[in-house]
Amino acid sequence: MRHxxxxxxxxxxxxxxxxVFLILICLLFVIPFYIxxxxxxxxxxxxxxxxxxxxxxxxxxxxxxxxLNSRSFNVWIGYGTSVVLSSLTVSFVVxxxxxxxxxxxxxxxxxxxxxxxxxxxxxxxxxxxxxxxIVQVLRRLHLMFTVQGLLLMNIGWYMPFASFVFVGYMRTIxxxxxxxxxxxxxxxxxxxxxxxxxxxxPAIASVVIFxxxxxxxxxxxxxxxxxxxxxYTITIGVYxxxxxxxxxxxxxxxxxxxxxxxxxxxxxxxxxxxxxxxTSGALKG
Amino acid sequence: xxxxxxxRDALSTAILFTPGFLIYLxxxxxxxxxxxxxxxYDWDGIRDSMSFVGLENFSEAIRDRNLLNxxxxxxxxxxxxxxxVNGLGILFAVLVNRRGGLTNVYRSVxxxxxLISAVAIGFIWKGLLTYSGIVNSLIVQLGGExxxxxxxxxLAPWSLLLINVWHDTGFxxxxxxxxxxxxxxxxxxxxxxxxxSGWQRFRSITFPWLAPAFTSCVIFCFTxxxxxxxxxxxxTSGGPAGATETMAILVIRVAFSQNKLSxxxxxAIYMLVIISVFAVSLTWWxxxxxxxxxI
Numbered sequence: 001m002r003h004x005x006x007x008x009x010x011x012x013x014x015x016x017x018x019x020v021f022l023i024l025i026c027l028l029f030v031i032p033f034y035i036x037x038x039x040x041x042x043x044x045x046x047x048x049x050x051x052x053x054x055x056x057x058x059x060x061x062x063x064x065x066x067x068l069n070s071r072s073f074n075v076w077i078g079y080g081t082s083v084v085l086s087s088l089t090v091s092f093v094v095x096x097x098x099x100x101x102x103x104x105x106x107x108x109x110x111x112x113x114x115x116x117x118x119x120x121x122x123x124x125x126x127x128x129x130x131x132x133x134i135v136q137v138l139r140r141l142h143l144m145f146t147v148q149g150l151l152l153m154n155i156g157w158y159m160p161f162a163s164f165v166f167v168g169y170m171r172t173i174x175x176x177x178x179x180x181x182x183x184x185x186x187x188x189x190x191x192x193x194x195x196x197x198x199x200x201x202p203a204i205a206s207v208v209i210f211x212x213x214x215x216x217x218x219x220x221x222x223x224x225x226x227x228x229x230x231x232y233t234i235t236i237g238v239y240x241x242x243x244x245x246x247x248x249x250x251x252x253x254x255x256x257x258x259x260x261x262x263x264x265x266x267x268x269x270x271x272x273x274x275x276x277x278x279t280s281g282a283l284k285g
Numbered sequence: 286x287x288x289x290x291x292x293r294d295a296l297s298t299a300i301l302f303t304p305g306f307l308i309y310l311x312x313x314x315x316x317x318x319x320x321x322x323x324x325x326y327d328w329d330g331i332r333d334s335m336s337f338v339g340l341e342n343f344s345e346a347i348r349d350r351n352l353l354n355x356x357x358x359x360x361x362x363x364x365x366x367x368x369x370v371n372g373l374g375i376l377f378a379v380l381v382n383r384r385g386g387l388t389n390v391y392r393s394v395x396x397x398x399x400l401i402s403a404v405a406i407g408f409i410w411k412g413l414l415t416y417s418g419i420v421n422s423l424i425v426q427l428g429g430e431x432x433x434x435x436x437x438x439x440l441a442p443w444s445l446l447l448i449n450v451w452h453d454t455g456f457x458x459x460x461x462x463x464x465x466x467x468x469x470x471x472x473x474x475x476x477x478x479x480x481x482s483g484w485q486r487f488r489s490i491t492f493p494w495l496a497p498a499f500t501s502c503v504i505f506c507f508t509x510x511x512x513x514x515x516x517x518x519x520x521t522s523g524g525p526a527g528a529t530e531t532m533a534i535l536v537i538r539v540a541f542s543q544n545k546l547s548x549x550x551x552x553a554i555y556m557l558v559i560i561s562v563f564a565v566s567l568t569w570w571x572x573x574x575x576x577x578x579x580i
Contacts, residue, residue: 026394036409051419100305122313124564126512128536129553133319156312189297217402219515235404249412256405263400271393
């Protein structure tokens with residue numbers, strides 16, 4: 001039961017200082033985003049002359065309209081590709097990883113313990129070590145420059161993390177459930193789908209949030225594997241549209257704004273689930 | 286005594302286990318082995334011919350100034366970055382940790398930057414810090430001289446470091462906050478009764494009980510920064526003059542832009558070994574410390 005701590009009179013100055021300091025820190029985090037968003041709706045002259053101000057009379061949607069579907073960047077292709085990639089990656093990862101984690105968690109044989117260590121080791125592998133060979137493999141399979149190819153790489157890449165979360169969580173489920181079902185004649189498959197799977201909701205939520213977010217924000221993977229394909233994720237689309245030279249801020253900020261808008265909207269609506277899902281998942285083990 | 290259901294049980298276990306594990310073997314372990322194999326040849330990734338060259342790539346790589354440079358740069362991002370993010374993270378978490386009040390607001394604001402991709406953050410900061418950017422135009426308007434935050438080889442690594450810290454500290458704070466909220470308040474109450482000061486309470490109660498969160502966060506930061514690619518790539522493409530070329534950027538540039546797949550593979554293997562050695566030792570050391578502190 002939450003209750004406010006009573007603030008005693010002599011603590012008031014300390015509280016004020018603490019809160020002022022924290023508010024300053026919050027401003028530090030928020031101001032760059034403020035500048036980015038505010039300048040989406042300003043003309044270039046206004047951005048240069050008054051970077052921080054909001055000239056209410058001269059706000060414009062032109063920057064956004066111009067960049068929704070320009071020659072080099074179609075925001076709908078970006079969104080579409082990112083959504084498809086994220087949802088498919090998450091689905092495959094959650095399904096295969098939960099099943100595997102159940103076995104890893106319950107079986108005591110040395111083989112499975114080593115298999116788990118091998119999986120966890122995957123958490124610290126640098127991307128280039130995987131990317132260099134995977135490009136060759138995908139080329140042989142004619143999957144280079146395709147979303148399917150990138151999907152394959154993603155599924156493997158997030159297995160270690162997903163297994164880490166699921167094994168950690170399943171370890172907290174008492175084996176008594178398994179045992180009583182087994183006495184009734186159930187095999188592992190049935191135990192998993194009927195008993196375990198319904199119980200791991202929070203862990204699945206954590207993994208879904210993390211993996212969708214990371215896939216959405218992924219840069220190297222789509223950059224190398226999708227390359228010059230007709231399809232691009234929103235992140236790569238932004239990168240290619242802006243390129244190396246950042247001079248036309250009204251376009252830069254507009255494009256970046258389009259890229260981060262879905263994430264902001266999601267976050268505003270689901271703050272609590274986000275934070276609890278991420279912190280509980282990340283602190284396991 | 287043979288149980289008649291044994292075969293069906295084993296089959297169902299196999300059905301659960303195999304898809305995931307096969308995917309992992311094929312898409313993660315196999316590539317690592319292939320990477321190692323490529324490093325022993327002289328393949329450029331495109332031609333059909335390649336010949337075995339033994340350890341030539343590895344010995345050339347160890348004397349490669351670009352590799353040593355990237356090691357130095359990666360270390361500069363990793364060690365100060367990890368220290369700052371975790372130090373500030375614990376500090377902010379302790380400051381934010383109260384019941385009621387603005388705590389949840391602080392938590393949401395701190396948490397938010399981590400959700401945004403490095404690409405978006407990179408371009409936002411690029412627009413702010415570039416020589417003709419927003420921060421400089423403010424400085425000039427106030428009468429100062431423009432500073433080349435990301436165009437100068439001397440300042441660029443610092444800008445990158447600080448942007449990374451800005452990006453990640455909030456998230457780490459939220460993790461530590463969750464760890465703090467799991468510490469039972471009675472410990473603090475009895476310490477206060479015994480007359481312990483704030484700093485003493487922190488040292489003997491807070492810090493030890495944060496040990497598991499500390500281990501996770503430090504490993505997460507450390508391995509993340511050692512593999513840094515997105516932010517320096519977007520901000521400065523590894524420049525100017527290689528000032529922000531981390532190991533990952535070097536390897537990808539060599540393997541793909543320069544079409545030296547085999548040589549790049551040897552660099553990648555070095556990167557893998559270096560990161561593994563540090564990550565494993567750090568994890569082992571931190572876990573040992575965890576065990577000592579939480580008996």
